[in-house]
Amino acid sequence: MHSWSRRSNEHTSMTHVLLAIDEEPERARRQAEAIADLELADVTATVLHVFTDNTEGATISQFGPARRAREVLSAADVDVILAETSGDPGTEVLAEADETGADLVSVAGRKRSPAGKAVFGSVAQEVMLNADVPVLYCPPGGRP
DSSP states (O other), X not given: OOOOOBSOSSOOOOEEEEEEEOSOHHHHHXXXXXXXXXXXXXXXXXXXXXXXXXXXXXXXXXXXXXXXXHHHHHHTTOEEEEEEEEXXXXXXXXXXXXXXXXXXXXXXXXXXXXXXXXXXXXXXXXXXXXXXXXXXXXXXXXXX
């Protein structure tokens, strides 16, 4: 069982957080700060980006939002793993959460009209509705 207690002298087991990031560095930064603010003991974070159109052949370590999230998390003494995949973002985030045994998934929202959400769907919504673990939602332009 994983502990959600704040940092203390008590023994706690490792917590694994999956940050599902998109192409926006500011959202990735907010997600990383939200995880750092939780002050969990012994945390490992996997920063995941699902490439849907990678015509330049970039890797996750070259991807600006991943580098930004890694900087914030590393400064908070969080161990960071960078991961990438391709495909349908919602499906791939849920699969990665299952495969890695994540205890928490972090997703960020973006400003969209109700019509835009209906037509294009929402990765954050898909993850929140279908994840088997808690999901930390970072709203657009604000703190979780």
